[in-house]
Amino acid sequence: MALSPSEPTEPPLHVAIIMDGNGRWAKRRGLPRTLGHRAGVEALKRTVAAAPELGIRSLTVFGFSTENWRRPAAEVAELMALPKRYFESDLARLERDGVRVRAVGRREGLSPELRAMLIQAEARTAHNDAFQLQIAFNYGGQADIVDAARKLAQDVAEGRARPEDISEATFTRYLSTADFPPPDLVIRPSGEQRLSNFLLWESAYSELVFQNVLWPDYDREHLAAALAEFAKRERRFGGAVSDDVLAAG
Ligand code: IPE
Ligand code: IPE
Ligand code: MG
Numbered sequence: 681m682a683l684s685p686s687e688p689t690e691p692p693l694h695v696a697i698i699m700d701g702n703g704r705w706a707k708r709r710g711l712p713r714t715l716g717h718r719a720g721v722e723a724l725k726r727t728v729a730a731a732p733e734l735g736i737r738s739l740t741v742f743g744f745s746t747e748n749w750r751r752p753a754a755e756v757a758e759l760m761a762l763p764k765r766y767f768e769s770d771l772a773r774l775e776r777d778g779v780r781v782r783a784v785g786r787r788e789g790l791s792p793e794l795r796a797m798l799i800q801a802e803a804r805t806a807h808n809d810a811f812q813l814q815i816a817f818n819y820g821g822q823a824d825i826v827d828a829a830r831k832l833a834q835d836v837a838e839g840r841a842r843p844e845d846i847s848e849a850t851f852t853r854y855l856s857t858a859d860f861p862p863p864d865l866v867i868r869p870s871g872e873q874r875l876s877n878f879l880l881w882e883s884a885y886s887e888l889v890f891q892n893v894l895w896p897d898y899d900r901e902h903l904a905a906a907l908a909e910f911a912k913r914e915r916r917f918g919g920a921v922s923d924d925v926l927a928a929g
Contacts, residue, residue: 694812695731695906696740696863696886698878699724701870701894708894714758719896721766728770728779728813730900734907738812738860742878746786746820760794763817767801774801778810784856785819786827814860821880828854857882865910869893869902887913 699720706716724741731739744759751759774781783798790798798817832854835841841850852858862882866875869891875883889906914921 693736694738694740694861694863694865695736695903696742696866696879696883697727698742698866698868698870698876699895699898700742700868700872700876702896704870705894705896713755716896717755717758717762718765721762723896723898724766725770726899727903728774730903732811734900734904736811736907738814740784740814740816740857740860740863740879742816742819742876744785744817744819745877746818746823747877749789760791763794763801763815764797767797771801771804774813775804775808778808779805780808780812781805782812782814782859783817784814784824785817786823787818789818812860814857816878819856820877821875821882822877824856825881827856852881855881862886864915865889865906867891867903867906869895869898885915885917887915 702716702720703713704716705719706713709715727741728739743762748759749756771781781801781804783802787795787798798815828851832841832846832851836843857879860882862884863879863886865888866879866883866886867889868874871890871892873890879886887910889909891902891906893902
């Protein structure tokens with residue numbers, strides 16, 4: 681995507697959040713991790729409500745990574761139940777509020793019930809365009825790139841694509857996130873400063889903001905603070921600093 685250095689970058693159109701810190705939140709309260717994950721769903725609801733009011737057009741949230749299968753079975757089961765918990769209470773509201781829901785990540789490995797629920801959430805909101813909510817579930821940046829490469833290789837093998845035509849733009853279309861623009865801002869609460877396999881390709885030029893708050897405590901003020909930090913950044917996309925471009929006239 682060609683973006684000139686002077687292109688306006690605020691407000692961020694697409695914000696992506698790594699919803700991290702549920703376990704620590706529960707531990708600090710002497711609660712089981714399960715309750716941390718449930719509290720995390722409440723933080724998601726607050727964030728989805730606040731995002732459009734703060735000028736965000738699209739939001740991607742990381743709910744379960746391809747590496748999270750390494751957790752104890754009981755915790756995986758609780759995490760797998762979260763989309764149901766969220767959609768049962770909120771899908772009607774999302775539909776009414778003009779939110780379009782998209783689920784990205786591998787569908788293999790998910791229960792038929794969960795798959796059906798994701799398909800239903802997408803179908804019921806497909807006509808909406810006021811706000812986009814992308815849910816990364818059983819998602820891994822590397823897995824998504826591998827899956828895209830496999831589909832592309834298949835297309836080449838069957839004559840639908842030619843190696844010489846493969847570009848960044850054509851490759852992007854094979855990713856499960858193809859319907860969304862790249863994130864302008866990636867936020868990670870919880871104090872960890874890593875991407876943990878989130879949107880590896882898409883975040884090439886994203887601004888990164890790390891916040892010292894555990895996800896279940898996340899609210900509108902934290903999101904506003906991340907946006908304020910984003911507004912101070914100068915995005916260059918590999919180009920020159922805008923003042924220097926003017927000076928070079
Ligand atoms: C985020 O919280 C939920 C998922 C990763 C699915 P964690 O469960 O990772 O919480 P911490 O990082 O252990 O505190
Ligand atoms: C990233 O958090 C995945 C999600 C929030 C869904 P993790 O808690 O799994 O990441 P690591 O293990 O600390 O890197
Ligand atoms: Mg974590």
